[in-house]
Amino acid sequence: xxxxxxxxxxxxxxxxxxxxxxxxxxxxxxxxxxxxxxxxxxxxxxxxxxxxxxxxxxxxxxxxxxxxxxxxxxxxxxxxxxxxxxxxxxxxxxxxxxxxxxxxxxxxxxxxxxxxxxxxxxxxxxxxxxxxxxxxxxxxxxxxxxxxxxxxxxxxxxxxxxxxxxxxxxxxxxxxxxxxxxxxxxxxxxxxxxxxxxxxxxxxxxxxxxxxxxxxxxxxxxxxxxxxxxxxxx
Numbered sequence: 001x002x003x004x005x006x007x008x009x010x011x012x013x014x015x016x017x018x019x020x021x022x023x024x025x026x027x028x029x030x031x032x033x034x035x036x037x038x039x040x041x042x043x044x045x046x047x048x049x050x051x052x053x054x055x056x057x058x059x060x061x062x063x064x065x066x067x068x069x070x071x072x073x074x075x076x077x078x079x080x081x082x083x084x085x086x087x088x089x090x091x092x093x094x095x096x097x098x099x100x101x102x103x104x105x106x107x108x109x110x111x112x113x114x115x116x117x118x119x120x121x122x123x124x125x126x127x128x129x130x131x132x133x134x135x136x137x138x139x140x141x142x143x144x145x146x147x148x149x150x151x152x153x154x155x156x157x158x159x160x161x162x163x164x165x166x167x168x169x170x171x172x173x174x175x176x177x178x179x180x181x182x183x184x185x186x187x188x189x190x191x192x193x194x195x196x197x198x199x200x201x202x203x204x205x206x207x208x209x210x211x212x213x214x215x216x217x218x219x220x221x222x223x224x225x226x227x228x229x230x231x232x233x234x
Contacts (some may be wrong), residue, residue, distance in 0.1 A: 068101070088110045102138065
């Protein structure tokens, strides 16, 4: 019986492998098999449904996995296997410290976290803490963005992201991504953060957030012009 790695290798596309190597420069090219995301997701669903024992054994295995694609499979399986927030926290705490690139980080989508917003928000606070690794912080920010900009939003959550003081590009891009969505979905609470002078965010994150919000089709020409007026000097 083939191993999971062998099954993933059979799904790989060499052209996509080369493309992916350029997209995730923090990953050694030799670790990339080249499985396209739709194929990876289909495989993850089949593994979780038809071979659940094997899926659970895979996410319990020693980390990190040898290949980028196995790490991505693990990221997908967390969302498929976690039935409760507690199960999700356990799987995430084991996995997140081993994530070494933005693409694997952004594949993690865990619906179970939405069942206990209070516990999830407390966990996000620990994920974005100063001592957390780069992609743990990024995951905390993207989880806040995906789960807490709707009914669970509170203005104080903006400060969680504003207070992050990190040099890493992929952390600050996540912060800008979060604030761009917040400007669109929770504009009344978010705009004062960008109207404040002196600016409350570093210039790069401030301006990148405005840029990404302006690029949204949900923004009117008038709103786009106003957001443009809020840019600050770098």
